[in-house]
Amino acid sequence: MTSSKNSLFDLSSKTAIVTGSTKGIGRAIAVALAEAGAKVTISSRDKIRVSETVQALSDAGHTVLGVPCNVGRKDELQNLVDTTKAEWGSIGILICNAAINPYYGPAMEIPDDVFAKIMHTNIQAQLWLTQMVVPDMRARKDGVVVFVSSIGGLRGSDVIGAYNISKAADIQLAKNLAVELGPDNIRVNAIAPGLVKTDFARALWENPEFADPRIAATPLRRLGNPEDIAGAAVFLASDAGRWMTGQTIVIDGGATVPV
Numbered sequence: 001m002t003s004s005k006n007s008l009f010d011l012s013s014k015t016a017i018v019t020g021s022t023k024g025i026g027r028a029i030a031v032a033l034a035e036a037g038a039k040v041t042i043s044s045r046d047k048i049r050v051s052e053t054v055q056a057l058s059d060a061g062h063t064v065l066g067v068p069c070n071v072g073r074k075d076e077l078q079n080l081v082d083t084t085k086a087e088w089g090s091i092g093i094l095i096c097n098a099a100i101n102p103y104y105g106p107a108m109e110i111p112d113d114v115f116a117k118i119m120h121t122n123i124q125a126q127l128w129l130t131q132m133v134v135p136d137m138r139a140r141k142d143g144v145v146v147f148v149s150s151i152g153g154l155r156g157s158d159v160i161g162a163y164n165i166s167k168a169a170d171i172q173l174a175k176n177l178a179v180e181l182g183p184d185n186i187r188v189n190a191i192a193p194g195l196v197k198t199d200f201a202r203a204l205w206e207n208p209e210f211a212d213p214r215i216a217a218t219p220l221r222r223l224g225n226p227e228d229i230a231g232a233a234v235f236l237a238s239d240a241g242r243w244m245t246g247q248t249i250v251i252d253g254g255a256t257v258p259v
Helices: 024-035 047-059 074-088 112-140 161-184 208-216 227-237
Strands: 015-018 039-042 064-066 093-096 143-148 186-193 248-251
Touching: 015 024, 015 074, 024 039, 024 047, 024 093, 024 143, 024 227, 039 047, 039 074, 047 064, 064 074, 074 112, 093 112, 093 227, 112 143, 112 161, 112 186, 143 161, 143 227, 161 186, 186 227, 227 248
Parallel strands: 015 039, 015 093, 039 064, 093 143, 143 186, 186 248
Antiparallel strands: none
């Protein structure tokens, strides 16, 4: 994407944080924001991957900063925000992409500590990070927050139920915060991808018994790639999406279309 001052999608005056942005959907979003002109902070728990991602984007001519961060730790989230502000000033775009799914099985049998960890990482951390960036957005009367949810938040499952509950909560968190922050011109939305070929979902898309029926039931007859999701993040972060808030964009090749 070529940045242009006259483009609805131009982000050249913006600074963005993208969590979980060293691989998969998060990295694709970070690249797309950088290509639209934004200064982007790359973050994940893996310090080596953060460094490698920053190097790759820098070599491509983008302005990036790397800050390792475990989103489940509040002090590390605060450091992520503080380091970004120290480097570039106020933050205009927050993409909450990092999430975990450590349990595969029925919700009726999930251990208490595992359920709590999923909710803490996938929901509580999103709210914490939003609370940290919103004061500057309110002061400027401008800001964008995007939660990367999942179509799992729109449907039931007998094996990833806890994860789906957390993704449904992302969708509702976007609605609630859109109402709360809208008067300050802060837009909050969610993106709900379908099955995308990432490391996170590898156990699903590499299993023909699961993937083949899913592909056959998907109108576009393929699974997603990380880059299929990134454009929606640019839309929501830019002036192209300036009258959109409290919504969830489903990107799934048509998998959830009623038939």
